[in-house]
Amino acid sequence: MIKLPALLWALLFLMATSLLLADEGYQEARLLTESGHILPLQELLQVIQAEQSGGVLEVEFEHKGDLYLYEIEILDKQGAVWEFKVDAASGEILKRELED
Amino acid sequence: MSVLRLNSLEHRLHIGLAISLIILMGLLWLFGARSIEDLTEDFIASRLEQDGEALLGAIVLKQQHLKVRPARINQIYLRPYSGHYYLIRQANGREVTSRSLWDFKLQIPSMDAGKSERFYLRGPEKQQLLVWVVGFRKQGMDLTVAVAEDLMPIKKQRDLFLRNFALLALASLVILLIVQGVVVRQAFRQLKPLREDVKSLSSGQEKLLREDVPSEMTPLVREVNHLLQLLSKRNERSRNALGNLAHALKGPLNLLTRYIDKQLLDKNETESRQAGQQVERIRLLIDRELKRARLAGGGTMSQRFDAQIDLQDLLDVLKQIYHEKQLQFTKHVSSDLQPFGDREDILELLGNLLDNACKWAEGRVHCSVSGITQLAISVEDDGHGLEDEDVVRLTQRGSRLDENKEGHGLGLAIVYDVVRLYNGQIEFDRSPKLHGLRVNVVLNHL
Numbered sequence: 001m002i003k004l005p006a007l008l009w010a011l012l013f014l015m016a017t018s019l020l021l022a023d024e025g026y027q028e029a030r031l032l033t034e035s036g037h038i039l040p041l042q043e044l045l046q047v048i049q050a051e052q053s054g055g056v057l058e059v060e061f062e063h064k065g066d067l068y069l070y071e072i073e074i075l076d077k078q079g080a081v082w083e084f085k086v087d088a089a090s091g092e093i094l095k096r097e098l099e100d
Numbered sequence: 101m102s103v104l105r106l107n108s109l110e111h112r113l114h115i116g117l118a119i120s121l122i123i124l125m126g127l128l129w130l131f132g133a134r135s136i137e138d139l140t141e142d143f144i145a146s147r148l149e150q151d152g153e154a155l156l157g158a159i160v161l162k163q164q165h166l167k168v169r170p171a172r173i174n175q176i177y178l179r180p181y182s183g184h185y186y187l188i189r190q191a192n193g194r195e196v197t198s199r200s201l202w203d204f205k206l207q208i209p210s211m212d213a214g215k216s217e218r219f220y221l222r223g224p225e226k227q228q229l230l231v232w233v234v235g236f237r238k239q240g241m242d243l244t245v246a247v248a249e250d251l252m253p254i255k256k257q258r259d260l261f262l263r264n265f266a267l268l269a270l271a272s273l274v275i276l277l278i279v280q281g282v283v284v285r286q287a288f289r290q291l292k293p294l295r296e297d298v299k300s301l302s303s304g305q306e307k308l309l310r311e312d313v314p315s316e317m318t319p320l321v322r323e324v325n326h327l328l329q330l331l332s333k334r335n336e337r338s339r340n341a342l343g344n345l346a347h348a349l350k351g352p353l354n355l356l357t358r359y360i361d362k363q364l365l366d367k368n369e370t371e372s373r374q375a376g377q378q379v380e381r382i383r384l385l386i387d388r389e390l391k392r393a394r395l396a397g398g399g400t401m402s403q404r405f406d407a408q409i410d411l412q413d414l415l416d417v418l419k420q421i422y423h424e425k426q427l428q429f430t431k432h433v434s435s436d437l438q439p440f441g442d443r444e445d446i447l448e449l450l451g452n453l454l455d456n457a458c459k460w461a462e463g464r465v466h467c468s469v470s471g472i473t474q475l476a477i478s479v480e481d482d483g484h485g486l487e488d489e490d491v492v493r494l495t496q497r498g499s500r501l502d503e504n505k506e507g508h509g510l511g512l513a514i515v516y517d518v519v520r521l522y523n524g525q526i527e528f529d530r531s532p533k534l535h536g537l538r539v540n541v542v543l544n545h546l
Contacts, residue, residue: 026180026199033203041180041202042224056225059180059202 025061125269183250211235404439405446434470457481480531
């Protein structure tokens, strides 16, 4: 077996945990929605889809200090992917951009 | 062209076909829709069962704590609102949901181990979910596992198929109605020869209808032909009977005449003379009634008078009869003359008029026939003609001047009968060219 440098091992571990964390974010969002701290994803999607129609491609939930953020990717009919950043508590669209 | 013309066979066929096709297509559509729905649902349900069992294999239990190994399940359960969801509930109420469900709450009843159920639920984003719920027991713990799939994509496909099917059914209905219309019209076109046959039957050119008609019409045509044959036989029989009667009466009448003549020679009694006159009258009456019966019996079965052919035949006969007189016949027949009336009637009339003319003519007889809607006949001779007062009498009163005269007694009576039968007119005057008698007859169609 090839011996990998320790740094690479650490990097791989970090990537794995961050991936795992990103995937597990929905459970936190689920609890926060239930307790009423943030808006349900469906309501936020309605706001976004009013701006840009399309289907949900990916959703990520982030917790930055007091701010709960949703990063939502929308795939439109032309095949372009739009990225939205939304304040999960107020439903305000913070950022909207066409992904490269 | 109204659809409400129920008397038209074509429209009745159209309505019958349309109703039966609409019912058939409707049933087919309902059956198809039902079958496709059941089929797709069963297919999805069997997939859900497989996913549910795979999920059960991916569950890890550590001190009452439940986890799903993400590597063991399909990626589709990770993408939010992907349309594929699962939910696992422990006996203590703790739930693990798929990432795809995100924060959406599925209302799932708890199931005892070994039991399962299938039902519909509303999902996120107006999705319609088919949910399969099953109870399991793993490592001493009761679990309820629900796996769901969105039916909307397959439902859209199904609706599209059913709409196309309905359009196709409608199109085929229209095409079938058009094809049927063409077929029916073709079938009725086959009846055209029959119609022409009937027409030529009434004009006397044909005796029977042809039987090469559509098989549905054959019985009718056969019946008509049978009837025609029956009628012509009856006609013939009654004519024969009348002929036989005349024949049978001629002998006794001749005997009577001879007997009376002998009596007249011997004693010359007034009574005998009167009896002789009566016998003569009986003979005339019988002849007249026989001819009348024949006129009436002619009916539609007989042929039409065609002046182009029939007049020349008649003149040939008269030429033979009067060959001693060396008569010169001239005739004029207008070229646009159509076959007219009953051949026997017209020949009778013409024969009598020409016979009279031949009798009185010195050397020339002229006959002309013309007319389109009417038949105009004119017969002239170069004899001494009638005195003016006789002409007036004949014309004005229709008097039968010559009826009791020996030799040509019946002639004009028959002529009058025919003229009356055809609602026509008869006039007598002096021929401007031949200076003898001219008879003008105009006949109308029956």
